[in-house]
Amino acid sequence: AQSVAQPEDQVNVAEGNPLTVKCTYSVSGNPYLFWYVQYPNRGLQFLLKYITGDNLVKGSYGFEAEFNKSQTSFHLKKPSALVSDSALYFCAGGQTGGQNFVFGPGTRLSVLP
Amino acid sequence: SAVISQKPSRDICQRGTSLTIQCQVDSQVTMMFWYRQQPGQSLTLIATANQGSEATYESGFVIDKFPISRPNLTFSTLTVSNMSPEDSSIYLCSVLVQGPNQPQHFGDGTRLSIL
Numbered sequence: 001a002q003s004v005a006q007p008e009d010q011v012n013v014a015e016g017n018p019l020t021v022k023c024t025y026s027v028s029g030n031p032y033l034f035w036y037v038q039y040p041n042r043g044l045q046f047l048l049k050y051i052t053g054d055n056l057v058k059g060s061y062g063f064e065a066e067f068n069k070s071q072t073s074f075h076l077k078k079p080s081a082l083v084s085d086s087a088l089y090f091c092a093g094g095q096t097g098g099q100n101f102v103f104g105p106g107t108r109l110s111v112l113p
Numbered sequence: 114s115a116v117i118s119q120k121p122s123r124d125i126c127q128r129g130t131s132l133t134i135q136c137q138v139d140s141q142v143t144m145m146f147w148y149r150q151q152p153g154q155s156l157t158l159i160a161t162a163n164q165g166s167e168a169t170y171e172s173g174f175v176i177d178k179f180p181i182s183r184p185n186l187t188f189s190t191l192t193v194s195n196m197s198p199e200d201s202s203i204y205l206c207s208v209l210v211q212g213p214n215q216p217q218h219f220g221d222g223t224r225l226s227i228l
Contacts, residue, residue: 044205044219
């Protein structure tokens, strides 16, 4: 069975500092991985994806994520956090060739001014 | 990506009643899904809405409780039947615009409270 873990319920970072939101996965075969963000009273908004190719993936709003096969990780990063980045972040993943994927439990990011 | 409209955005319902949630997409999509999310929690897949055939339900979800329709490639409905307070949740529609391994895109959800 496939699974995605986000080991931190909450991440706090000061505005202007780099941020990292962690994600690890357990997927048979080659994985595909996504990051989503959810603002209050909104649905999930797609940020970026990894399917194949470069391990460093760049996405929307200055976010990027690094795929690390040996550590089975796909951490979300941003060099300089904004207060407006405060939201709930979900990592999701599945097996290549599939159409369904599983979501991690979510990490609440708070960027403090 | 696709523009997904979900209605209603929120509702407060009485115990024992049923509510139908609509999901409209601005373009034809390959697949549509329905999720449930407790506020601040992760998403749980309820079912895949299949065009022209019965939906495919995940473990723990049954058609009698969550009947789903998908009459065409741009529209689906989810009904929450015989509601109880435990059904209070956020219900989200998502679509797969492209093929496998591609991200799903989500509507803004329906916030449902059962009294």
